[in-house]
Amino acid sequence: MDWRKQYADKVFSPEDAVADVASGQSVTVGMLDGMPPSLCTALSQRAGELEDVTVFHFVSAFPWSSFNDGKAFKPLTPFVTNVDRQGVPDGVVDYLPAAIWRSGRMPYGAGPFDYHLCIVSPPDADGWCSFGSSVWMNPTFAAHSDKVVAEVDEKAIRTGGANRIHVDRIARLVDADQTVGVKVRDAMRRAQGRTDEEIAQAEVICTLVGIDLIEDGDTVQIGAGAISAALGPYLTHRKDLGIHTELLTGGVTDLVQTGVATGKHKTLHPGKVVATGLALLPQAEVDFIDGNDTFELYDFTYTDDIQVLAKEPRLVAVNNAMQVDLTGQVDGEAIGPWPYTGAGGQTAFAISAAHSDKGRSIIVVPSSYLKDREHHSRIVVSLDPGTPVTVPRSAVDYIVTEFGIATMRGKTIRQRIGELISVAHPDCQPQLKDDAKQLYGWSF
Numbered sequence: 001m002d003w004r005k006q007y008a009d010k011v012f013s014p015e016d017a018v019a020d021v022a023s024g025q026s027v028t029v030g031m032l033d034g035m036p037p038s039l040c041t042a043l044s045q046r047a048g049e050l051e052d053v054t055v056f057h058f059v060s061a062f063p064w065s066s067f068n069d070g071k072a073f074k075p076l077t078p079f080v081t082n083v084d085r086q087g088v089p090d091g092v093v094d095y096l097p098a099a100i101w102r103s104g105r106m107p108y109g110a111g112p113f114d115y116h117l118c119i120v121s122p123p124d125a126d127g128w129c130s131f132g133s134s135v136w137m138n139p140t141f142a143a144h145s146d147k148v149v150a151e152v153d154e155k156a157i158r159t160g161g162a163n164r165i166h167v168d169r170i171a172r173l174v175d176a177d178q179t180v181g182v183k184v185r186d187a188m189r190r191a192q193g194r195t196d197e198e199i200a201q202a203e204v205i206c207t208l209v210g211i212d213l214i215e216d217g218d219t220v221q222i223g224a225g226a227i228s229a230a231l232g233p234y235l236t237h238r239k240d241l242g243i244h245t246e247l248l249t250g251g252v253t254d255l256v257q258t259g260v261a262t263g264k265h266k267t268l269h270p271g272k273v274v275a276t277g278l279a280l281l282p283q284a285e286v287d288f289i290d291g292n293d294t295f296e297l298y299d300f301t302y303t304d305d306i307q308v309l310a311k312e313p314r315l316v317a318v319n320n321a322m323q324v325d326l327t328g329q330v331d332g333e334a335i336g337p338w339p340y341t342g343a344g345g346q347t348a349f350a351i352s353a354a355h356s357d358k359g360r361s362i363i364v365v366p367s368s369y370l371k372d373r374e375h376h377s378r379i380v381v382s383l384d385p386g387t388p389v390t391v392p393r394s395a396v397d398y399i400v401t402e403f404g405i406a407t408m409r410g411k412t413i414r415q416r417i418g419e420l421i422s423v424a425h426p427d428c429q430p431q432l433k434d435d436a437k438q439l440y441g442w443s444f
Helices: 037-044 064-070 138-143 180-191 196-213 252-257 283-289 346-355 413-423 429-440
Strands: 026-029 053-056 073-077 113-120 145-152 172-175 219-222 242-244 273-275 295-297 315-320 323-325 360-364 368-371 374-377 398-401 404-407
Touching: 037 113, 037 145, 037 172, 064 073, 113 138, 138 145, 196 360, 196 398, 196 404, 252 283, 315 346, 346 360, 398 413, 404 413, 413 429
Parallel strands: 026 053, 026 113, 053 073, 113 145, 145 172, 219 242, 219 315, 242 273, 273 295, 315 360, 360 398
Antiparallel strands: 368 374, 398 404
16 A cells, blocks of 8 residues: 555645744754755745754755844754855854764754654555665654654665664655755765875775775774775775674675675674665665665664774774874864864774774875865874864874875874874975974974
8 A cells, every 4th residue: 555545644745744843943854865855945945934943963965054044043063064064163053073972862962852854765564664775863863852754755775774763653754855865966976076186095095904904804994084985995805894884885785795795703783784874875786785684774873882883893993084193183074173074983983993802993094185286284293273183193093195004003102203204295294304393302
């Protein structure tokens, strides 16, 4: 039976589904492909009659701060994008630093909420809906919200894990805008366009990580940044890898199909690929995951919980940096004092991997970026004023650039400085040596 007929008493138009959201209330929104466009559009169209509605979200593709001169909605987020990045210094978007996640619990400063807006699949014969390819914090949002309102996407995939919600928990259902997934993915791809130099840097860095730092039998977390996300195809020579990650990146399905990622040595979920969401995967990879019980999607607060991750004895975390100081402190989220993205799960995975008995915490970073045709180092004598430390130096084992691998584990500050200068861009090394001497008084 068609879900619209079976659950006719729950089916609403998008406009009616959010008609009773009131000024001063709070709303959470699904992220990435889990963002419900029809519901978000309908709510934004009520901006003229609303004030101070808190919208808590991760990775928004919707400009909440732009409506009714910023009076209607108060965005609150631990992870900004190009849509709301400028809103933080402008004072119209509030950034909530959050890096420690606890299964099933909201970060301090967020929740409870009046509404949760999300995308789900049609209910199955037993009334269970999937969150599709974007679980993220949907289960936790739903548990901490009074009402759940969902767009039903006929194309939403089903996976193993905790990727479901019962239709009885959903107050209202609406038909999904079937075109939004394509629009969001295309926008993200445009935003992630890389130069030829960046692609070349990624190839060298991923080769170094895959050959020298990842071993057979490791459980690997692959970060979502431009460099780390390219790692999958560089692991094809390994054996019996496990995957426990946040965002499932391209190439992992090939590792499963070729028998590289078996997960046989994992402590948790042996034989399974564990993640919280998919993004920008080719349709063939999405089709392979759909209904495949090897792939399990869980709530973000579970996949990124340090207590969960600490149970894996060979956890290897591979994450990106925007800037690294000469002692190994990592900024992975900001430019100076202003957030550019967010900590996400990077801090939790890095600390857990560094703590893991046979694990490794790896940071990948291009040695430099081009500005006015000159190379500017991403390895600096000290982080820019106001810059947050996403990963403390004590939780960093290796830092990899296209010029080599710098070992931080077991090294003194002086040794760390020498290691990092050696993998900095050659054009930038003389200045780094001068800066280090001025700050520390040591010659290199």
